[in-house]
Amino acid sequence: xxISKMDRxxxxxxxxxxxxxxxxxxxxxxFLLAAFTMLQVTSTKYNRNLLKELFVAAxxxxxxxxxxxxxxxxxxxxx
Amino acid sequence: xxxxxxxxxxxxxxAEDVWKAVNVDRTIDATSQIVKISTLYTFENLGTGPQSxxxxxxxxxxxxxxxxxxAGIDGNKGKLKVAEKPSQQELSIYEVDLRTPVAKxxxxxxxxxxRVTQVLEPLPVKITxxxxxxxxxxxxxxxxxxxxxxxxxxxxxxxxxxKLLSATTVSPTKQETERVIYGPYANIPAFESKPxxxxxxxxxxxxxxxxxxxxxxxxxxxxxAVEEYIELIHKGAQLDGPFSRIDYQMDxxxxxxxxxxxxxxxxxxxxxxxxYRDEIGxxxxxxxxxxxxxxxxxxxxxxxxxxxxxTSYVIGYNLPAxxxxxxxxxxxxxxxxxxxxxxxxxxxxKLRTKVLLPEHVKRVKVVTPYVVDRRPDELKPTYLDTTGRxxxxxxxxxxxxxxxxxxxxxxxxxxMDMLREPLLAxxxxxxxxxxxxxxxxxxxxxxxxxxxDAEERAQIHIGKLSHSVDLKQGAYDALxxxxxxxxxxxxxxxxxxxxxxFNATRNEENAKLTEKISALKADSGNAAAEKxxxxxxxxxxxxxxxxxxxxxxxxxxxxxxxxxxxxFLNKVKEARSRADNILGSI
Numbered sequence: 001x002x003i004s005k006m007d008r009x010x011x012x013x014x015x016x017x018x019x020x021x022x023x024x025x026x027x028x029x030x031f032l033l034a035a036f037t038m039l040q041v042t043s044t045k046y047n048r049n050l051l052k053e054l055f056v057a058a059x060x061x062x063x064x065x066x067x068x069x070x071x072x073x074x075x076x077x078x079x
Numbered sequence: 080x081x082x083x084x085x086x087x088x089x090x091x092x093x094a095e096d097v098w099k100a101v102n103v104d105r106t107i108d109a110t111s112q113i114v115k116i117s118t119l120y121t122f123e124n125l126g127t128g129p130q131s132x133x134x135x136x137x138x139x140x141x142x143x144x145x146x147x148x149x150a151g152i153d154g155n156k157g158k159l160k161v162a163e164k165p166s167q168q169e170l171s172i173y174e175v176d177l178r179t180p181v182a183k184x185x186x187x188x189x190x191x192x193x194r195v196t197q198v199l200e201p202l203p204v205k206i207t208x209x210x211x212x213x214x215x216x217x218x219x220x221x222x223x224x225x226x227x228x229x230x231x232x233x234x235x236x237x238x239x240x241x242k243l244l245s246a247t248t249v250s251p252t253k254q255e256t257e258r259v260i261y262g263p264y265a266n267i268p269a270f271e272s273k274p275x276x277x278x279x280x281x282x283x284x285x286x287x288x289x290x291x292x293x294x295x296x297x298x299x300x301x302x303x304a305v306e307e308y309i310e311l312i313h314k315g316a317q318l319d320g321p322f323s324r325i326d327y328q329m330d331x332x333x334x335x336x337x338x339x340x341x342x343x344x345x346x347x348x349x350x351x352x353x354x355y356r357d358e359i360g361x362x363x364x365x366x367x368x369x370x371x372x373x374x375x376x377x378x379x380x381x382x383x384x385x386x387x388x389x390t391s392y393v394i395g396y397n398l399p400a401x402x403x404x405x406x407x408x409x410x411x412x413x414x415x416x417x418x419x420x421x422x423x424x425x426x427x428x429k430l431r432t433k434v435l436l437p438e439h440v441k442r443v444k445v446v447t448p449y450v451v452d453r454r455p456d457e458l459k460p461t462y463l464d465t466t467g468r469x470x471x472x473x474x475x476x477x478x479x480x481x482x483x484x485x486x487x488x489x490x491x492x493x494x495m496d497m498l499r500e501p502l503l504a505x506x507x508x509x510x511x512x513x514x515x516x517x518x519x520x521x522x523x524x525x526x527x528x529x530x531x532d533a534e535e536r537a538q539i540h541i542g543k544l545s546h547s548v549d550l551k552q553g554a555y556d557a558l559x560x561x562x563x564x565x566x567x568x569x570x571x572x573x574x575x576x577x578x579x580x581f582n583a584t585r586n587e588e589n590a591k592l593t594e595k596i597s598a599l600k601a602d603s604g605n606a607a608a609e610k611x612x613x614x615x616x617x618x619x620x621x622x623x624x625x626x627x628x629x630x631x632x633x634x635x636x637x638x639x640x641x642x643x644x645x646x647f648l649n650k651v652k653e654a655r656s657r658a659d660n661i662l663g664s665i
């Protein structure tokens with residue numbers, strides 16, 4: 001394809017908004033991580049709830065995953 | 080048949096000799112380490128018809144060191160196609176395609192520019208620190224030509240302010256301070272040559288980059304990282320004897336010493352996060368100047384480079400992707416420099432450009448402005464990669480600044496693949512969570528502790544008890560609310576409905592409570608169970624209070640709550656705190 005018919009490539013996330021995204025996503029991910037920890041230390045073997053734990057773990061890991069990628073981009077490791 | 084072949088061959092020979100060089104004006108600029116030859120030819124078509132191809136001759140030395148050749152019609156910016164042909168009688172032949180044929184008897188002026196590297200010979204081969212550098216240029220007084228030349232002139236430009244030791248004379252020859260002029264010569268036949276030597280002072284550093292390795296790493300997150308690894312060696316006259324830093328600093332020639340002291344690398348205007356370092360680490364003797372259309376990095380290596388000395392360093396910077404990356408659908412194109420500025424008049428022996436594309440790209444195509452050697456692709460695993468990124472490797476020998484041109488890499492990339500990296504990181508975190516979830520389900524106690532188990536179970540029962548009490552209390556509150564509404568609406572049906580749901584909830588929760596209390600009895604003994612059963616006992620009194628309250632409400636005609644009503648309401652509220660007390664005491 002001819003390059004003159006192509007558009008300029010725009011990154012999905014602007015570099016200026018990386019710090020905010022990182023802090024928000026990692027912060028919320030860490031909050032959920034704390035919630036998960038609370039869940040782990042307070043529950044006894046009679047009242048464990050697998051679904052609840054999995055739900056908190058999955059949400060937390062999604063936030064932490066995206067947050068840490070943006071953290072890498074923020075510090076200059078362009079993955 | 081043989082005769083026919085002979086005729087064809089003869090015809091071919093004659094067909095090529097259809098041009099005559101009417102005038103040739105050649106300038107050899109030998110002021111730097113690159114010999115820049117610019118020749119203006121004026122050809123006349125002597126053939127029988129229009130012609131569009133002209134052969135240009137290059138001497139052996141020129142052809143051996145030839146790095147770059149361009150040809151164009153004089154006064155016209157467009158470039159003509161130049162193709163190498165088999166050599167004839169010691170001359171390398173390059174054929175220029177004129178595009179528009181020249182009619183019989185017409186003239187055409189062509190300017191041919193050559194960049195020839197590593198042909199200037201230092202003489203003497205070794206000099207001391209205080210000496211200047213002298214070099215010898217070997218060339219021919221006659222312009223190498225495939226055709227007869229009617230009139231020609233050659234000008235050799237030597238260093239400004241430098242000494243001219245000797246120059247071979249081929250009459251008429253004129254020696255001036257900064258140039259030697261050979262000619263004009265008349266009617267020189269084709270393939271004629273007259274070797275000449277020009278021995279002159281040339282203090283420009285003969286620094287050659289033996290290797291320039293250029294990495295261009297494309298990230299679709301909006302960045303193009305460029306890094307260059309450069310190995311330099313001074314290939315001029317070798318330094319003989321010791322090196323003294325005091326003499327070096329006190330040298331009155333200053334910048335005109337034949338040593339390589341400092342240079343400027345011109346980077347694109349958008350370059351940021353620039354670094355300049357070597358094996359030891361950052362080299363602090365550098366400065367960046369931001370200009371209108373470039374970023375200049377002034378670099379001073381750790382030591383000046385004298386003849387035979389070498390050094391190596393790394394320079395890198397980031398560029399925004401939107402200026403170099405183009406897209407349409409899942410098609411992407413990267414347009415960037417194949418080779419970029421190192422310093423003016425640099426000679427690169429080997430250029431290796433590596434383009435690191437994102438993972439999972441398909442159908443990669445490379446379009447270069449000149450011929451390069453495409454090496455087998457490589458894979459490089461870096462951050463958050465699974466299989467590794469595709470690396471395109473392009474190589475070219477003998478490169479000069481004129482090769483600093485754009486090239487294009489087109490490829491296909493699925494935009495959804497952008498999600499792969501964050502999801503990979505998420506999967507990593509999730510696996511950590513899974514490990515904890517599984518680990519916490521293992522029982523590592525060596526001896527069982529029934530008392531502790533019972534207590535834990537009792538805790539759960541109490542939790543459930545309090546949940547039931549909460550629900551019941553909620554039911555009471557709901558009933559009281561609807562009773563208060565009844566006071567204003569006087570809607571009997573609604574009140575009856577509310578009573579019904581209240582009764583249902585109360586009975587259900589009471590049944591649950593009885594069940595839980597018996598379970599609690601089994602786990603933590605009679606004492607706790609008796610206390611818990613109080614929850615049921617006092618419930619009756621509350622229930623009575625509510626009943627009475629309802630009766631009063633039904634009778635009352637005023638909208639505000641009477642004294643009696645208030646009493647019952649307080650009783651309901653009191654029940655709440657009593658329940659909490661009982662639960663706390665168990």
